[in-house]
Amino acid sequence: MKKQFLLAAAFASAVSGVASPPKTPVRKPQPAGSAATSSAAPVRKFIDPANMDKQVKPGDDFYEYANGNWLKTSKIPDSKTSWGSFTELRERSVEAMRTLLDEAAKNPQKGRLQQMVGDFYASGMDSVTIEKRGWEPLKGDFARIDKLNSLPAVLDELALQRRQSNGMLFGFFVAQDRKNVNKYLPQFGQGGTTLPDRDYYLKNDARSTKIRAAYRDHLTKMFGLIDDAQAAQDADKIIQLETALARAQMARVDMRDPYKTYNKLTISGFNAITPHINWTDHMAKLGATGQDTVLVSNLNFFKAVDSLLVATPINDIKTYMRWNLLKGAAPFLSSPFVKQNFVFTRELTGQKQETPRWQRMSSLIDGTLGDLLGQLYVQNNFKPEAKKRMLTLVDNLEASFKEHISGLEWMSADTKKKALNKLVSFKRKIGYPDKWKTYDGVTIRRNDFYGNVEAAGQWAYQYMVNRLGKPVDRTEWGMTPPTVNAYYNPVNNEIAFPAAILQFPFFDADADDAINYGGIGAVIGHEMTHGFDDSGRQYDADGTLRDWWTADDATKFKQRAGQVEAQFFGYKVLDTLAVNGKLTLGENLADLGGLAIAYDAFKKTPQGKGNTAIDGFTPDQRFFLSWAQIWRIKVRPETQAQLILTDPHAPGQYRCNGPITNLDAWYQAFNVQPGNKLYKAPDQRIRVW
Template sequence: MNKLSLWLAATALATSPAMAVSPPVKPAPQKPGAPRDERKYIDPKNMDTNVRPGDDFYQYANGAWLKTNKIPASKTSWGSFNELREKSVEAMRSLLEEAARNPKKSRLQQMVGDFYASGMDSLTIEKRGWDPLKPDFARVDKLKNMTDVLNELAYQRKQSNGMLFSFFVGQDRKNVNKYLPQFGQGGTTLPDRDYYLKNDPRSTKIRDAYRDHLTKMLTLVGDPQPAQNADKVLQLETALAQAQMARVEMRDPYKTYNKLTVKDFDKITPHINWVDQMNRFGVKGQDTVLVANLRFYKTVDSLLVATPINDLKTYMRWNLLKGAAPYLSSPFVKQNFAFTRVLTGQKEQTPRWQRMSGLIDGTLGDLLGQLYVQQYFKPEAKQRMMVLVDNLEASFKEHINGLEWMSADTKKKALNKLVSFKRKIGYPDKWKNYDGVVVKRTDFFGNVEAAGQWSYNYMINRLGKPVDRTEWGMTPPTVNAYYSPVNNEIAFPAAILQFPFFDANADDAVNYGGIGAVIGHEMTHGFDDSGRQYDADGTLRDWWTAEDASKFKERAGKVEAQFFGYKVLDTLAVNGKLTLGENLADLGGLAIAYDAFKKTNQGKGNTAIDGFTPDQRFFLSWAQVWRINVLPEQQAQLILTDPHSPGQYRCNGPLSNIDAWYTAFNVKPGDKLYKKPDDRIRVW
């Protein structure tokens, strides 16, 4: 699943003093009789017109907004996505509070309303302290050998508490109509393996803070040797981190595709009988599994043998405590947040009502989503989106047909994949009903557990059944979009279909520069460095000629190099390999959206609105989508973990490769973002 957040930036070329430099672009006078917005979809008050567009278009388009929109104390960033998410969570709060106080509830309202009420009942939560966790601790206390440990790992996974490694059910990438048991790497707490393995000042500081956090959390549950046991946990997690693949490696769908029989899996891990372990997981009749990282499981096997049973028990207690802490009394919540502050720089805890709204969206999302759609989603938005998707698809077809570097045979297959895209807009055609989940108004922790158990059982029950391609990977209140390679589908939840991405009353330039580029972005994911390896049915297979694949990699390599050139914080730079898929999607999406926009009546004309031409409004709309302020601590973490580039580069990076942007803003040699025409990268 590809989360939406783009960041492309161009390399500043060396300039000669003799080169002409373009002046700042200010709004042109409004023509008499030209259409005007009551709402300023492109508001000059948000801009910094003292900056030349060709030097830093992101700052030119957003400079004033960035200065006046400081990051709230309870946030780690603030930008267009955050504004919409705030609006979405306020909407969820309204729905949940109404459901909680309504005495004549439907089943749907009862479940989400009582869940919300239980989570807002801080008095009861404080009174219980960490009592809800004590039965699980008692189970761990009784473990005596490795068989006991494996039993407990399975029991906790069935409660949705994953430990040591990742187990889930998903589609077989080479047989996408079938679900398979799958095993991934896991078992660590810090956001990336590098935090365990690197010795730079930033990594060392976070490791030290984590050790302190572990000690304090273990102290809260009465551990007799919290500091020593914190070291034991860190030692075990470091060993797991050493065996993990790096994030860049994990992006390769072939490297993480290791299909083998359960018996062969047993041979890799001689001390773990996977037939027995799958039985413990509740998996029956499956003789084949997918394993992402075989080396990781060899390490898991060795650690289970080499680690003293008491250290394994400490590790398991920590994982239970870590997973439960947000739902326990305030000492646990506060200590959890204290460590979050170190990782992200966030200054204040997120308000309880926001945390509860997000929790219910994540656990009973289809129930809350139904209420959200009924109240906030307009049918005309879905209709308008269908037209936009049609137009973007038509533009993409033209782009593929016009590719000089691709052979006719590969073009034919690429076009077949494009027209095979499945579209999901707004909300699912059918909803999960969460049968069997009992929500009690007086048992917050029990409600969290019940939702986790239902989620696990729902996942396991997929085995042996046809793949349900109507299912969504996001809920309607989610401000995001995604492309699924195994389903060859693009999805746009209801909450993203709002300004600045989309507004039914906005001019086409605004909508195509916003949601149009987002649509193009998700479409292009089907043809990025990873997505291109899946065919029209979603099957992982090579459908490219060797020559075409080589030419694609050559162009993608230029995008990779461009982004490696962007510095973010002190010694940190954008990882061009980690962000390659998103950067390709940004570049392709913007180019495709622009050409689709040029087929609209507004795009064919040159009538200014608020002093900006149609083309200028298109590119300004693109820029304002990616405006964001980010705390430095959070930015440092994102550089390691996020496959998206920072907002500034998502804006500037693609633009420096788009000829029409140069024309629209009179960008010339000497401007910092200027690239010679032959150096501008064109992939799709």
């Protein structure tokens, strides 16, 4: 299932932090469309001048003007790869989860919900028992792998491991058919590698070469921890095999094309391109029974997998399987494995200290029993009035977007009609699911951490394959309530905003409209615009991958999108590394459209219609300053280099500065003139939506 996210997975996987921001005094929420003016309550500065650098001209670098002093004085905590608005909120979210988990661990008798999350957390914090077990949890799997002596036996073991949530060699999942969205379909994708991107295996620049050397050292040391007598040789075998898989993988830019990755095959057709893999048999062992059709994202990759399975000595394949088990289990084993894992993480990301155990456990439980922990989170950290205010904001953003579509000079009436139909068909998910997963069949034991991880993983796999043959459940969420993020899902044509993002600086019930529209309003617009970005526009109102554009309108859209692509290719990040305008195009289009739509919606509020300054800033200035402060972030150079390759989002500085240079209102708000570094002549400003 393809989703567009406000932030990249690379950031989401690095959720961590060390301090919770001070709590805001609770005041009566202001009605939508009005500014907070009460003098009885403590005054909070939603735009803090102490964070700004007013020595920088707004028109030269708006990001630095809005955030410069914050950037100079803030430090990335040693246990983090980055620090900024998102990570500060994630810190608050993880702290909240810790409180809930501590309480549940102390009171498991309160009920099944508390028992499951509390005992899981307690087992993960029981470092004494975890240290005693060492790598014992893997020994049974390793003994079975050692006995494999044929390709059919290897394939059977691969299927067994996948059912245990240890997928390797390729990707497999069950999700909606993009061209028949009311049906779940088995889907196969490329995979099988460890490094963050195929380029790390294939390029010979200094960074890639250094990472490969560190990876080989990591492999050798990890194998050494399990008493592998030929650890160095096995490390070389892993790199050789993974490099072959990387060569067969499609580039990330190509993977963004929903048509390039849509290859529907009968099972017999799939068998024909992989003569040494019987998919009828293998899918039965995967538990994906009763199917005659599959989707395959990259046919050439599976041809390569088939050839590799035959050409690679079986002992090397067994080594590869042991490695995949070991790397997947390492975070849940004794400290030598956790520490060595971190040594390699440090090389990849620049992170200086391990993430504290309690934070790792909180994030793990959020990722495995998220609907249980999410219920506790919502009960304690989400106010009903926030959801009500969000629904109003979504209504206002939708009305603004309608006006934008209706007023497009470059789009024909026929395509406009279909675009408007898609817009009003958006499904909205705010805060938390309408129904929660119950995790029936999962047994959590207080003294068996690794067993709990396995049990949760096996349940998740079985839950996924059990979808086959059942009606599509459109109530499911792709994120848990404590997640600081948002997403658009094209096959459901839905936008979702988890509870944890509905906090300052994105949203605050006490803030004036300029703050909320420049923050969460632009995020709402961002997710809406994903339905009309270069990829999302190819799905229609019911989520089907189907062309609804006239040829002329599609050409005009691509011309405008190409201008955004070129703009972002022009941004240099680290020495020779530039933003990849093709990889980040969808997110850049969403930022540009979202900000423009949010601004026009803001101008319909009483504050937006007026010109009353607050703390010395006009309403329009506060709107754009709010936009700028949500993107403030400091990132370690090693992490930034990785994100340039893997992240479909541009760095925060360019997410801030890129879109505003195309909005006339920003020029007027800050009197940006020719000669300012960010200035673009009116006829050079890009408008897509």
